[in-house]
Ligand SMILES: Nc1nc2c(c(=O)[nH]1)N[C@H]1C(S)=C(S)[C@@H](COP(=O)(O)OP(=O)(O)OC[C@H]3O[C@@H](n4cnc5c(N)ncnc54)[C@H](O)[C@@H]3O)O[C@H]1N2
Protein backbone atom coordinates (compact mmCIF):
# COMPACT_ATOMS: atom_id res chain seq x y z
CA UNK A 111 0.00 0.00 0.00
CA UNK A 112 2.90 2.39 0.63
CA UNK A 113 3.54 2.91 -3.08
CA UNK A 114 -0.12 3.54 -3.72
CA UNK A 115 -0.28 6.02 -0.88
CA UNK A 116 2.83 7.77 -2.25
CA UNK A 117 1.19 8.06 -5.68
CA UNK A 118 -1.93 9.37 -4.02
CA UNK A 119 0.10 11.96 -2.11
CA UNK A 120 1.72 13.10 -5.39
CA UNK A 121 -1.73 13.56 -6.91
CA UNK A 122 -3.04 15.44 -3.88
CA UNK A 123 -0.01 17.73 -3.94
CA UNK A 124 -1.21 19.08 -7.31
CA UNK A 125 -4.72 19.95 -6.05
CA UNK A 126 -5.82 23.24 -4.50
CA UNK A 127 -9.23 23.55 -2.84
CA UNK A 128 -11.90 25.39 -4.86
CA UNK A 129 -12.70 29.03 -3.98
CA UNK A 130 -14.64 29.80 -0.80
CA UNK A 131 -18.09 31.35 -0.60
CA UNK A 132 -20.29 32.62 2.23
CA UNK A 133 -23.55 30.68 2.65
CA UNK A 134 -26.23 30.30 5.32
CA UNK A 135 -25.65 27.54 7.85
CA UNK A 136 -28.58 25.66 6.32
CA UNK A 137 -27.10 25.79 2.83
CA UNK A 138 -23.72 24.58 4.16
CA UNK A 139 -25.06 21.07 4.71
CA UNK A 140 -22.74 18.50 3.09
CA UNK A 141 -20.01 21.03 2.35
CA UNK A 142 -16.61 21.70 3.89
CA UNK A 143 -15.73 24.79 5.93
CA UNK A 144 -13.16 27.03 4.24
CA UNK A 145 -12.50 28.90 7.48
CA UNK A 146 -13.07 28.14 11.15
CA UNK A 147 -16.61 28.88 12.37
CA UNK A 148 -16.34 31.10 15.47
CA UNK A 149 -18.97 30.98 18.18
CA UNK A 150 -21.10 34.14 18.27
CA UNK A 151 -22.58 33.14 21.60
CA UNK A 152 -21.27 30.78 24.24
CA UNK A 153 -22.62 27.30 24.72
CA UNK A 154 -24.35 27.00 27.06
CA UNK A 155 -25.31 30.66 26.75
CA UNK A 156 -25.93 31.13 30.50
CA UNK A 157 -24.69 29.37 33.60
CA UNK A 158 -27.58 27.03 34.24
CA UNK A 159 -28.95 24.10 36.18
CA UNK A 160 -28.11 20.58 34.96
CA UNK A 161 -30.90 19.04 37.09
CA UNK A 162 -34.29 19.91 38.49
CA UNK A 163 -33.82 20.92 42.15
CA UNK A 164 -32.75 23.89 44.27
CA UNK A 165 -30.12 26.51 43.53
CA UNK A 166 -28.11 27.39 46.62
CA UNK A 167 -24.88 28.94 47.77
CA UNK A 168 -22.87 25.83 48.66
CA UNK A 169 -21.50 27.71 51.69
CA UNK A 170 -25.05 27.69 53.11
CA UNK A 171 -25.38 23.90 52.83
CA UNK A 172 -22.33 22.41 54.49
CA UNK A 173 -24.37 19.55 55.93
CA UNK A 174 -28.04 18.98 56.75
CA UNK A 175 -29.77 22.36 56.38
CA UNK A 176 -33.14 24.07 55.90
CA UNK A 177 -33.47 27.21 53.70
CA UNK A 178 -36.41 29.35 52.65
CA UNK A 179 -37.38 29.13 48.98
CA UNK A 180 -37.74 32.69 47.67
CA UNK A 181 -38.08 32.29 43.91
CA UNK A 182 -38.70 29.76 41.13
CA UNK A 183 -36.69 29.85 37.87
CA UNK A 184 -37.88 27.95 34.77
CA UNK A 185 -35.82 27.38 31.62
CA UNK A 186 -36.06 30.55 29.56
CA UNK A 187 -36.65 32.82 32.60
CA UNK A 188 -34.34 35.62 33.53
CA UNK A 189 -33.98 35.16 37.33
CA UNK A 190 -36.00 37.87 39.07
CA UNK A 191 -33.35 38.61 41.65
CA UNK A 192 -29.96 37.38 42.88
CA UNK A 193 -29.91 34.59 45.42
CA UNK A 194 -29.36 36.14 48.81
CA UNK A 195 -27.23 34.38 51.41
CA UNK A 196 -29.23 31.83 53.36
CA UNK A 197 -31.87 31.32 50.65
CA UNK A 198 -32.69 28.69 48.04
CA UNK A 199 -34.38 29.00 44.62
CA UNK A 200 -36.53 26.30 43.03
CA UNK A 201 -34.91 25.69 39.65
CA UNK A 202 -35.43 23.44 36.59
CA UNK A 203 -33.00 21.87 34.11
CA UNK A 204 -31.59 24.43 31.70
CA UNK A 205 -32.80 27.44 33.74
CA UNK A 206 -30.34 30.26 34.35
CA UNK A 207 -28.77 30.17 37.81
CA UNK A 208 -29.57 33.28 39.85
CA UNK A 209 -26.48 35.38 40.61
CA UNK A 210 -24.90 34.24 43.84
CA UNK A 211 -25.93 30.59 43.49
CA UNK A 212 -23.08 28.16 42.84
CA UNK A 213 -24.71 24.71 43.20
CA UNK A 214 -27.91 22.88 42.40
CA UNK A 215 -29.12 20.16 44.74
CA UNK A 216 -31.21 17.47 43.02
CA UNK A 217 -34.85 17.42 43.94
CA UNK A 218 -34.63 13.72 44.93
CA UNK A 219 -32.44 14.43 47.95
CA UNK A 220 -34.52 17.31 49.28
CA UNK A 221 -37.95 17.88 50.84
CA UNK A 222 -39.95 21.06 50.48
CA UNK A 223 -42.63 22.02 52.98
CA UNK A 224 -44.34 25.35 53.63
CA UNK A 225 -41.91 27.35 51.51
CA UNK A 226 -38.82 25.82 53.09
CA UNK A 227 -36.54 23.17 51.66
CA UNK A 228 -34.68 20.62 53.68
CA UNK A 229 -31.25 19.30 52.57
CA UNK A 230 -29.84 16.04 53.92
CA UNK A 231 -26.20 16.47 52.89
CA UNK A 232 -23.65 19.11 52.05
CA UNK A 233 -23.77 20.72 48.58
CA UNK A 234 -20.54 20.84 46.59
CA UNK A 235 -19.70 24.12 44.81
CA UNK A 236 -20.36 23.65 41.08
CA UNK A 237 -22.55 20.60 41.66
CA UNK A 238 -25.15 20.15 38.86
CA UNK A 239 -24.18 23.49 37.35
CA UNK A 240 -23.32 24.02 33.66
CA UNK A 241 -21.04 27.01 33.37
CA UNK A 242 -21.73 29.46 30.51
CA UNK A 243 -19.27 28.62 27.71
CA UNK A 244 -18.09 25.35 29.29
CA UNK A 245 -18.78 23.62 25.95
CA UNK A 246 -17.72 26.48 23.62
CA UNK A 247 -16.62 29.97 24.72
CA UNK A 248 -18.05 32.98 22.85
CA UNK A 249 -15.57 33.91 20.11
CA UNK A 250 -13.91 30.49 20.32
CA UNK A 251 -13.52 28.01 17.46
CA UNK A 252 -16.75 26.03 17.18
CA UNK A 253 -15.58 24.08 14.11
CA UNK A 254 -12.19 24.25 12.39
CA UNK A 255 -11.68 24.70 8.64
CA UNK A 256 -11.81 21.48 6.63
CA UNK A 257 -14.71 19.96 8.57
CA UNK A 258 -17.83 18.84 6.73
CA UNK A 259 -21.10 20.36 7.88
CA UNK A 260 -23.41 17.44 8.63
CA UNK A 261 -26.27 17.02 11.06
CA UNK A 262 -24.25 17.18 14.27
CA UNK A 263 -22.17 20.09 13.04
CA UNK A 264 -25.40 21.92 12.11
CA UNK A 265 -26.51 21.45 15.73
CA UNK A 266 -23.31 23.03 17.03
CA UNK A 267 -23.52 25.99 14.62
CA UNK A 268 -27.10 26.63 15.72
CA UNK A 269 -26.14 26.34 19.39
CA UNK A 270 -23.42 28.99 19.08
CA UNK A 271 -25.47 31.41 16.99
CA UNK A 272 -23.62 30.95 13.69
CA UNK A 273 -26.02 31.67 10.83
CA UNK A 274 -23.52 32.02 7.96
CA UNK A 275 -20.28 30.19 7.23
CA UNK A 276 -17.53 30.15 4.62
CA UNK A 277 -17.51 26.90 2.63
CA UNK A 278 -15.73 25.65 -0.48
CA UNK A 279 -17.59 25.63 -3.78
CA UNK A 280 -19.15 22.33 -4.78
CA UNK A 281 -16.89 20.56 -7.28
CA UNK A 282 -18.45 20.19 -10.73
CA UNK A 283 -17.19 16.83 -11.90
CA UNK A 284 -17.49 15.55 -15.45
CA UNK A 285 -18.00 11.77 -15.58
CA UNK A 286 -17.31 10.51 -19.10
CA UNK A 287 -18.25 6.91 -19.90
CA UNK A 288 -16.29 5.71 -22.93
CA UNK A 289 -16.65 2.76 -25.31
CA UNK A 290 -18.99 1.89 -28.20
CA UNK A 291 -20.43 -1.02 -26.22
CA UNK A 292 -21.42 1.35 -23.41
CA UNK A 293 -22.74 4.13 -25.69
CA UNK A 294 -24.86 1.59 -27.63
CA UNK A 295 -26.13 0.02 -24.43
CA UNK A 296 -24.93 -3.45 -25.43
CA UNK A 297 -22.94 -3.34 -22.22
CA UNK A 298 -25.02 -1.51 -19.58
CA UNK A 299 -23.24 1.54 -18.22
CA UNK A 300 -23.00 0.45 -14.60
CA UNK A 301 -20.00 2.60 -13.76
CA UNK A 302 -21.48 5.93 -14.86
CA UNK A 303 -24.34 6.00 -12.33
CA UNK A 304 -22.11 4.61 -9.58
CA UNK A 305 -19.42 7.24 -10.05
CA UNK A 306 -22.03 10.00 -10.38
CA UNK A 307 -23.62 8.85 -7.11
CA UNK A 308 -20.23 8.80 -5.38
CA UNK A 309 -19.55 12.34 -6.62
CA UNK A 310 -22.96 13.49 -5.33
CA UNK A 311 -22.29 11.86 -1.96
CA UNK A 312 -19.21 14.09 -1.70
CA UNK A 313 -21.37 17.15 -2.28
CA UNK A 314 -20.14 17.44 -5.87
CA UNK A 315 -22.21 18.07 -8.97
CA UNK A 316 -21.75 15.22 -11.47
CA UNK A 317 -22.06 16.03 -15.18
CA UNK A 318 -22.56 12.76 -17.01
CA UNK A 319 -21.19 12.51 -20.54
CA UNK A 320 -20.23 9.69 -22.94
CA UNK A 321 -17.98 9.10 -25.93
CA UNK A 322 -17.69 6.19 -28.38
CA UNK A 323 -14.47 4.59 -29.59
CA UNK A 324 -13.19 7.37 -31.86
CA UNK A 325 -10.18 9.39 -30.88
CA UNK A 326 -11.86 12.65 -31.97
CA UNK A 327 -14.97 11.85 -29.92
CA UNK A 328 -12.98 11.08 -26.76
CA UNK A 329 -10.82 14.15 -27.29
CA UNK A 330 -13.87 16.39 -27.84
CA UNK A 331 -15.62 15.00 -24.78
CA UNK A 332 -12.59 15.62 -22.56
CA UNK A 333 -12.06 19.11 -24.03
CA UNK A 334 -15.70 20.05 -23.37
CA UNK A 335 -15.47 18.57 -19.87
CA UNK A 336 -12.40 20.67 -19.11
CA UNK A 337 -14.40 23.79 -20.02
CA UNK A 338 -17.47 22.99 -17.93
CA UNK A 339 -16.10 21.31 -14.81
CA UNK A 340 -13.52 21.49 -12.04
CA UNK A 341 -12.34 17.89 -12.45
CA UNK A 342 -12.73 15.23 -15.12
CA UNK A 343 -13.26 11.53 -14.52
CA UNK A 344 -13.10 9.24 -17.52
CA UNK A 345 -14.27 5.63 -17.39
CA UNK A 346 -12.72 2.90 -19.55
CA UNK A 347 -10.38 3.10 -22.51
CA UNK A 348 -7.33 3.56 -20.37
CA UNK A 349 -5.37 0.30 -20.71
CA UNK A 350 -3.38 -0.88 -23.74
CA UNK A 351 -6.04 -2.09 -26.24
CA UNK A 352 -6.17 -0.45 -29.68
CA UNK A 353 -9.48 1.11 -28.67
CA UNK A 354 -8.13 2.42 -25.37
CA UNK A 355 -8.18 6.02 -26.48
CA UNK A 356 -8.08 8.12 -23.29
CA UNK A 357 -4.26 8.39 -23.08
CA UNK A 358 -3.98 9.35 -26.79
CA UNK A 359 -6.79 11.90 -26.50
CA UNK A 360 -5.10 13.47 -23.49
CA UNK A 361 -1.83 13.63 -25.39
CA UNK A 362 -3.56 15.48 -28.25
CA UNK A 363 -4.97 17.93 -25.73
CA UNK A 364 -1.48 18.63 -24.43
CA UNK A 365 -2.26 17.15 -21.00
CA UNK A 366 0.53 16.40 -18.56
CA UNK A 367 0.10 12.69 -17.81
CA UNK A 368 1.70 12.18 -14.38
CA UNK A 369 0.59 8.62 -13.60
CA UNK A 370 -0.37 5.80 -15.94
CA UNK A 371 -0.45 2.36 -14.36
CA UNK A 372 -0.41 1.70 -10.62
CA UNK A 373 0.70 -1.38 -8.67
CA UNK A 374 -2.69 -2.48 -7.45
CA UNK A 375 -5.29 -5.11 -8.24
CA UNK A 376 -7.85 -4.32 -9.47
CA UNK A 377 -7.39 -0.90 -11.00
CA UNK A 378 -3.93 -1.25 -12.54
CA UNK A 379 -4.49 0.94 -15.66
CA UNK A 380 -5.47 4.03 -13.61
CA UNK A 381 -4.25 7.32 -15.07
CA UNK A 382 -3.80 10.78 -13.61
CA UNK A 383 -3.15 13.88 -15.67
CA UNK A 384 -3.33 17.65 -15.38
CA UNK A 385 -4.96 19.55 -18.22
CA UNK A 386 -6.20 23.15 -18.36
CA UNK A 387 -5.19 23.43 -14.67
CA UNK A 388 -7.64 20.69 -13.78
CA UNK A 389 -7.16 17.15 -12.53
CA UNK A 390 -8.12 14.38 -14.96
CA UNK A 391 -8.56 10.93 -13.44
CA UNK A 392 -8.74 7.98 -15.84
CA UNK A 393 -10.64 5.13 -14.18
CA UNK A 394 -10.50 1.63 -15.71
CA UNK A 395 -13.67 0.33 -17.35
CA UNK A 396 -13.92 -3.01 -15.55
CA UNK A 397 -16.53 -2.28 -12.86
CA UNK A 398 -14.73 -3.42 -9.73
CA UNK A 399 -11.48 -1.85 -10.96
CA UNK A 400 -13.30 1.40 -11.71
CA UNK A 401 -14.78 1.62 -8.22
CA UNK A 402 -11.52 0.64 -6.51
CA UNK A 403 -9.58 3.29 -8.47
CA UNK A 404 -12.23 5.82 -7.48
CA UNK A 405 -11.78 4.90 -3.80
CA UNK A 406 -7.99 4.93 -3.82
CA UNK A 407 -7.37 8.03 -5.96
CA UNK A 408 -10.43 9.91 -7.23
CA UNK A 409 -12.36 10.25 -4.00
CA UNK A 410 -9.38 11.76 -2.10
CA UNK A 411 -8.69 14.10 -5.05
CA UNK A 412 -12.31 15.32 -5.12
CA UNK A 413 -12.31 15.72 -1.33
CA UNK A 414 -9.17 17.86 -1.60
CA UNK A 415 -10.96 20.06 -4.19
CA UNK A 416 -13.96 20.31 -1.87
CA UNK A 417 -11.69 21.49 0.97
CA UNK A 418 -11.80 18.42 3.22
CA UNK A 419 -9.11 18.17 5.89
CA UNK A 420 -9.40 14.37 5.87
CA UNK A 421 -9.31 12.86 2.41
CA UNK A 422 -8.79 9.18 3.21
CA UNK A 423 -11.32 6.62 4.35
CA UNK A 424 -11.21 5.65 8.01
CA UNK A 425 -8.75 2.71 8.18
CA UNK A 426 -9.21 0.18 10.97
CA UNK A 427 -7.52 -3.15 11.70
CA UNK A 428 -10.13 -5.93 11.49
CA UNK A 429 -9.88 -9.72 11.55
CA UNK A 430 -10.67 -11.82 8.48
CA UNK A 431 -13.81 -13.97 8.79
CA UNK A 432 -12.31 -16.51 6.35
CA UNK A 433 -8.90 -17.52 5.00
CA UNK A 434 -7.73 -15.59 1.93
CA UNK A 435 -5.39 -17.10 -0.66
CA UNK A 436 -2.31 -14.94 -1.26
CA UNK A 437 -1.05 -13.82 -4.63
CA UNK A 438 2.34 -12.32 -5.32
CA UNK A 439 2.74 -8.95 -7.00
CA UNK A 440 0.48 -5.95 -6.77
CA UNK A 441 -1.22 -4.68 -3.64
CA UNK A 442 -4.77 -6.00 -3.55
CA UNK A 443 -8.01 -4.36 -2.57
CA UNK A 444 -10.85 -6.70 -1.72
CA UNK A 445 -14.49 -5.67 -1.44
CA UNK A 446 -15.67 -6.96 1.90
CA UNK A 447 -18.58 -6.97 4.31
CA UNK A 448 -18.14 -6.17 7.98
CA UNK A 449 -20.03 -8.83 9.90
CA UNK A 450 -22.01 -8.21 13.10
CA UNK A 451 -19.13 -9.60 15.17
CA UNK A 452 -16.76 -7.01 13.64
CA UNK A 453 -14.87 -9.47 11.43
CA UNK A 454 -14.55 -8.79 7.73
CA UNK A 455 -15.48 -11.17 4.91
CA UNK A 456 -14.31 -10.65 1.31
CA UNK A 457 -17.19 -10.63 -1.20
CA UNK A 458 -15.86 -11.26 -4.70
CA UNK A 459 -12.60 -10.59 -6.37
CA UNK A 460 -12.75 -10.40 -10.16
CA UNK A 461 -12.15 -6.94 -11.65
CA UNK A 462 -15.28 -7.29 -13.79
CA UNK A 463 -17.57 -7.94 -10.82
CA UNK A 464 -20.41 -5.58 -10.14
CA UNK A 465 -22.03 -7.65 -7.39
CA UNK A 466 -19.06 -7.73 -4.98
CA UNK A 467 -18.90 -3.95 -4.59
CA UNK A 468 -22.68 -3.82 -4.20
CA UNK A 469 -22.55 -6.20 -1.22
CA UNK A 470 -19.55 -4.54 0.39
CA UNK A 471 -19.32 -1.91 3.09
CA UNK A 472 -15.53 -2.05 3.36
CA UNK A 473 -12.37 -2.45 1.31
CA UNK A 474 -9.65 -4.71 2.67
CA UNK A 475 -6.16 -3.50 1.71
CA UNK A 476 -3.53 -6.21 1.35
CA UNK A 477 0.03 -5.01 0.76
CA UNK A 478 1.98 -6.35 -2.21
CA UNK A 479 3.55 -9.69 -1.39
CA UNK A 480 0.99 -10.57 1.30
CA UNK A 481 0.90 -14.38 1.27
CA UNK A 482 -1.96 -16.69 2.26
CA UNK A 483 -3.81 -15.22 5.20
CA UNK A 484 -5.59 -17.47 7.73
CA UNK A 485 -9.01 -16.80 9.17
CA UNK A 486 -8.56 -14.33 12.01
CA UNK A 487 -5.59 -12.53 10.43
CA UNK A 488 -5.67 -8.79 11.03
CA UNK A 489 -6.06 -6.71 7.89
CA UNK A 490 -6.22 -2.97 7.26
CA UNK A 491 -9.82 -2.17 6.32
CA UNK A 492 -11.29 1.01 4.93
CA UNK A 493 -14.84 1.61 6.08
CA UNK A 494 -17.09 2.82 3.28
CA UNK A 495 -20.16 3.83 5.22
CA UNK A 496 -19.25 7.36 6.22
CA UNK A 497 -20.65 9.28 3.26
CA UNK A 498 -23.53 10.84 5.14
CA UNK A 499 -23.45 14.54 4.42
N1 LIG B 1 -3.59 -7.13 -22.87
C1 LIG B 1 -3.98 -6.48 -21.78
N2 LIG B 1 -5.30 -6.37 -21.58
C2 LIG B 1 -5.73 -5.76 -20.46
C3 LIG B 1 -4.82 -5.24 -19.53
C4 LIG B 1 -3.45 -5.36 -19.78
O1 LIG B 1 -2.59 -4.93 -19.00
N3 LIG B 1 -3.08 -6.01 -20.93
N4 LIG B 1 -5.31 -4.70 -18.40
C5 LIG B 1 -6.55 -5.24 -17.93
C6 LIG B 1 -7.00 -4.55 -16.77
S1 LIG B 1 -6.07 -4.75 -15.37
C7 LIG B 1 -8.16 -3.85 -16.77
S2 LIG B 1 -8.75 -3.20 -15.27
C8 LIG B 1 -8.97 -3.63 -17.95
C9 LIG B 1 -9.45 -2.17 -18.03
O2 LIG B 1 -9.26 -1.65 -19.25
P1 LIG B 1 -9.85 -0.26 -19.70
O3 LIG B 1 -9.82 0.72 -18.59
O4 LIG B 1 -9.16 0.13 -20.93
O5 LIG B 1 -11.39 -0.54 -19.94
P2 LIG B 1 -12.14 -1.02 -21.24
O6 LIG B 1 -11.26 -1.89 -22.04
O7 LIG B 1 -12.72 0.17 -21.88
O8 LIG B 1 -13.28 -1.85 -20.58
C10 LIG B 1 -13.03 -2.98 -19.82
C11 LIG B 1 -14.35 -3.68 -19.51
O9 LIG B 1 -15.20 -2.83 -18.78
C12 LIG B 1 -16.41 -2.62 -19.47
N5 LIG B 1 -16.86 -1.25 -19.26
C13 LIG B 1 -16.27 -0.13 -19.73
N6 LIG B 1 -16.96 0.96 -19.33
C14 LIG B 1 -17.98 0.51 -18.61
C15 LIG B 1 -19.05 1.17 -17.94
N7 LIG B 1 -19.18 2.49 -17.95
N8 LIG B 1 -19.94 0.39 -17.26
C16 LIG B 1 -19.81 -0.95 -17.25
N9 LIG B 1 -18.82 -1.62 -17.86
C17 LIG B 1 -17.94 -0.89 -18.55
C18 LIG B 1 -16.08 -2.86 -20.91
O10 LIG B 1 -17.21 -3.15 -21.67
C19 LIG B 1 -15.11 -4.00 -20.81
O11 LIG B 1 -15.80 -5.20 -20.61
O12 LIG B 1 -8.26 -4.02 -19.10
C20 LIG B 1 -7.63 -5.31 -18.99
N10 LIG B 1 -7.08 -5.66 -20.25
Ligand code: MOO
Nearest residue numbers: 376377378399461
Ligand atom coordinates in the same frame (compact mmCIF):
# COMPACT_ATOMS: atom_id res chain seq x y z
O1 MOO C 1 -6.15 -4.57 -12.44
MO1 MOO C 1 -7.36 -4.83 -13.52
O2 MOO C 1 -7.71 -3.54 -12.77
O3 MOO C 1 -7.23 -6.47 -13.09
O4 MOO C 1 -8.88 -5.24 -13.29
